[in-house]
Every structure is written in structure tokens, then in C-alpha cells.
Amino acid sequence: PASDLAAIGIGLPGPVEFETGRPVSPPIMPGWDGFDVPGRLQRDFDVPVLVDNDVNIMALGERKTAWQDVDELMFVKVATGIGAGIIAGGRLQRGAQGTAGDLGHVRVPGGPDTPCACGNEGCLEAVASGPALARRLGVDVDSAAGGPEHKASKVIAQRLRDGDLETVRLVREAGRHLGSVLASCVSLINPSVIVVGGSVSQAGEHLLAGIREVVYTRSLPLATKHLRIVTSTAGARAGVLGAAALATDHALSPGAIEAAGRAPRRSA
Known part of the structure; x- marks a missing residue:
């Protein structure tokens, strides 16, 4: 029932201004540019609506699932688009306008x-x-049917x-292209773990082999000494788990709890 809702979390596949929830x-x-996603949902649900880039919420979901003790993590989604969710110092980093981690539109060196x-x-x-x-x-x-991402992942996996x-050959080449961009990220933010998710991650070790080949070759030894590059543990559930975490963290924040305590009780 709507009366049981405390908050709603949503991920969208594109840049999102987190403060307004608009793509x-x-x-x-x-x-979809500028569409008021929270406003539209709040016509039906009188609760806070938090909207973020889908890769950001996948990073939250993956960390909640498998890496709770890791404070420096990158989640890389490889599907119809390519993007990264960056967790540094234990906090999700969105950047000034919410476009941090938009790897998909970085030019591939020599590509x-x-x-x-x-x-x-x-x-990329x-x-x-x-x-x-x-x-x-x-x-x-x-x-x-089902969109290009669904068809592409099925064909590649088969x-x-x-x-x-x-x-x-093509999957390993794609991994090397990814690795050439991620090598710069490793030098800039020095993550402990890079998690590769999204539908194309079903390519498994062939994709990871290409990524590792370039990242471990081009990055400084100190930056890669303990670096792990792995596939997602949460898999297809990473986004749902991350959206739930986004909503839960907001609903249980001190400010939200204080506001709920001051608000009149809603009728059932």
C-alpha cells in the first residue's frame, strides 16, 4: 500500500541532475531531457523520490552486496551504454552536475x-x-524485440x-578499449576494486582479460598492486538493490526522521 512507502529510488540510463531528479x-x-521524474511519480505517491544515474545505483547495490568493507570502488556497466559509478572515501561521487563516471563518451586512445x-x-x-x-x-x-541490449548480449554470449x-577476438578487443580508458581512471582515483557489470559482462573472462591486459600494463605498479578487476556479484539485481539502498538511506537519514516526527500522521 502507498501508505507503507517511505521513499522511492529510481535509476535512469543517462546523466541525471541529482538535486532535481531530472535527466x-x-x-x-x-x-527525456529535463523531464520531472520525481514530480510525475509524486502525483501518485506522496513520498520523496530519489532519481540517479543507473550506474550510480548499481555501484551502491554492488557495494551493499559484496564490498561493504571497500571504500574505493568503481562499478563499470557495459551494456547499450557504458558508464561508471565511483565510490571514493565510502561515498558515491556524482560530480558537480551529476556526470561523474560518464566513461562512454571518453575517446578511446588510438581507437x-x-x-x-x-x-x-x-x-568508448x-x-x-x-x-x-x-x-x-x-x-x-x-x-x-526487447531492445538492442537484450539481443546483443544474447548473441555475444551464445x-x-x-x-x-x-x-x-572482438570481445577481447573491446576489453582492451575499456582497459585503455580505465587505466587513466586508475591513475586518477586509485580504486581498490573495479567491478564490471551490465549485460555484456556475461562475456566473462574474455572481456576481463582484455581489460586487465591494458590496465595492469599502463598503470603504475603501486596503483595496481592490490587492485582487483572482477565481474559483478549482484548481477542483474544490482540496480534494484542500489535503488532500494538509495531510498532507504534517505528515509533513515537524521533529517528525514526528524521531518517525519514533525509531520502529522497520515491516515490509512
């Missing part, structure tokens, strides 16, 4: 000049996302299980 020019969500949905060329998302890999394998993902050498 900001999301490249893969045309028409191909593939056009990207953001309008630039050579972005354009060469290493699930749909990008599927298209290079000759698979039509744009008209697929071809890897079949031992298709071209798929193995």
Missing part, C-alpha cells in the same frame, strides 16, 4: 573514429558497447559458448 540530455533517451550517438567520434560506447559489438558481428540489433573465434 539532462541523455544520449540514449531522446525526448577507431566510429560515430557515436552523442555526436562525437571514437567514443561507440566501439565497445553491446550493440557496437553485435553490429561488428553482422547482427541487426536495432529492430530486435557465440562465445560456441567457441566462435571472431567473437572472442
Whole structure:
């Protein structure tokens, strides 16, 4: 029942201004720029609505699931888009306007000049996302039922299980592209753990092998001495767990509890 709700947490696949909960020019969500997501939900639910980038909430969910004692963590989602949730000092880092961790639109050093949905060329998302890999394998993902992400992940996973050498090569190449961008991140923020999630993480060790190859080669030995690069433990539930954590942390914060104590009791 709505009367039992304390807060709602939501993740959106694009940049989000956390203070307002509004998406900001999301490249893969045309028409959603500036949409008042909290306001729309509060027409039906009279509770706080917290909206964040989906990778941020996946990072929260993964940490709650498997890495509660780790204060320096990056969660990298590889799916239709590519992004990272950054936890530093035990706190999620969103940046000034909520775009921290937008790895998908970082240019791959020495990579191909593939056009990207953001309008630039050579972005990580354009060469290493699930749909990008599927298209290079000759698979039509744009008209697929369930969306391009679902079709791409299924095709890639099946071809890897079949031992298709071209798929193995492309997945490892995508891992190296990811690694070339993540190596800079390792130098900048020095995480203890990099967790790789999202639908393309089903490629497992082939993707991780490419990432590790470049990160451990290009980063300083001190930065990688204890660095772990692993696949997600929470898997497909990371986002739901993170959204719940976002809502719970807000509902149990001192300010929210004090406000609830001052508010008149709602009728059942």
C-alpha cells in the first residue's frame, strides 16, 4: 500500500541532475531531457523520490552486496551504454552536475573514429558497447524485440559458448578499449576494486582479460598492486538493490526522521 512507502529510488540510463531528479540530455533517451521524474511519480505517491544515474545505483547495490568493507570502488556497466559509478572515501561521487563516471563518451586512445550517438567520434560506447559489438558481428540489433541490449548480449554470449573465434577476438578487443580508458581512471582515483557489470559482462573472462591486459600494463605498479578487476556479484539485481539502498538511506537519514516526527500522521 502507498501508505507503507517511505521513499522511492529510481535509476535512469543517462546523466541525471541529482538535486532535481531530472535527466539532462541523455544520449540514449531522446525526448527525456529535463523531464520531472520525481514530480510525475509524486502525483501518485506522496513520498520523496530519489532519481540517479543507473550506474550510480548499481555501484551502491554492488557495494551493499559484496564490498561493504571497500571504500574505493568503481562499478563499470557495459551494456547499450557504458558508464561508471565511483565510490571514493565510502561515498558515491556524482560530480558537480551529476556526470561523474560518464566513461562512454571518453575517446578511446588510438581507437577507431566510429560515430557515436552523442555526436562525437571514437567514443568508448561507440566501439565497445553491446550493440557496437553485435553490429561488428553482422547482427541487426536495432529492430530486435526487447531492445538492442537484450539481443546483443544474447548473441555475444551464445557465440562465445560456441567457441566462435571472431567473437572472442572482438570481445577481447573491446576489453582492451575499456582497459585503455580505465587505466587513466586508475591513475586518477586509485580504486581498490573495479567491478564490471551490465549485460555484456556475461562475456566473462574474455572481456576481463582484455581489460586487465591494458590496465595492469599502463598503470603504475603501486596503483595496481592490490587492485582487483572482477565481474559483478549482484548481477542483474544490482540496480534494484542500489535503488532500494538509495531510498532507504534517505528515509533513515537524521533529517528525514526528524521531518517525519514533525509531520502529522497520515491516515490509512
